[in-house]
Amino acid sequence: MRSYHPDSPDAAGRILALTMIVDGKLAVSEIAAMDSSKILDHIDLDLPGFxxxxxxxxxxxxxxxxxxxxxxxxxxxxxxLAEIAHPDLRRRLLQAMWHIADADDWLADAEAVLLTRASNAWSAERNFAGATARSA
Known part of the structure; x- marks a missing residue:
């Protein structure tokens, strides 16, 4: 598996793509959910790039x-998951991942594993709320 620069649009885009295909199928509703979340704008990746x-x-x-x-x-x-280090980017990606995984009204086991792994890895290193409070 190729590596990407930390916090890059490619690293973030791959996590979104993984969320869509981890259950073995790519649903149109998941693409629509990603689009409605506006996450691609936040990570500076256009649809062809995604x-x-x-x-x-x-x-x-x-x-x-x-x-x-x-x-x-x-x-x-x-x-x-380690290619995403910035707490705000982690939080936004995790929200988008949940939105995508829930789009087809079914949380497959593989999606649950990915979401749990991301939640544990990202919040264990930098608690989302704690990191924000410390930086203020």
Whole structure:
């Protein structure tokens, strides 16, 4: 799996793309949810750039695993999530991830694992509320 600069549009876009495909299918409602969240504007990524990120993610996953067994292990998820360090970006991405995962009215096990892993990794290092209070 390729690496991206920390807090870059590509790193953030990949996490959004992962949220959409982690359950094994890409739903139109998830794309609409991402669009309505305006997260792409916040991370400075346009729709063609996001589509490129989605394709790169799929290419990486297919090239690194047997075609019949695409699974994300904890170490891989941790590496992808670690590319987002800024507390505000983490908070906004997590909100968008929940919005996307909930868009089809079904929280698949793989989506729940990703959301839990992101919540634990990001809030464990810098508590969202605590980091904001300390910086004020």
């Amino acid at each position: 589509q490129r990120m989605l394709q790169e993610l799929c290419d990486d996953l297919l090239s690194s695993r047997p075609a019949d067994a695409i699974q994300l292990d904890d170490a891989l998820l941790d590496r992808v």
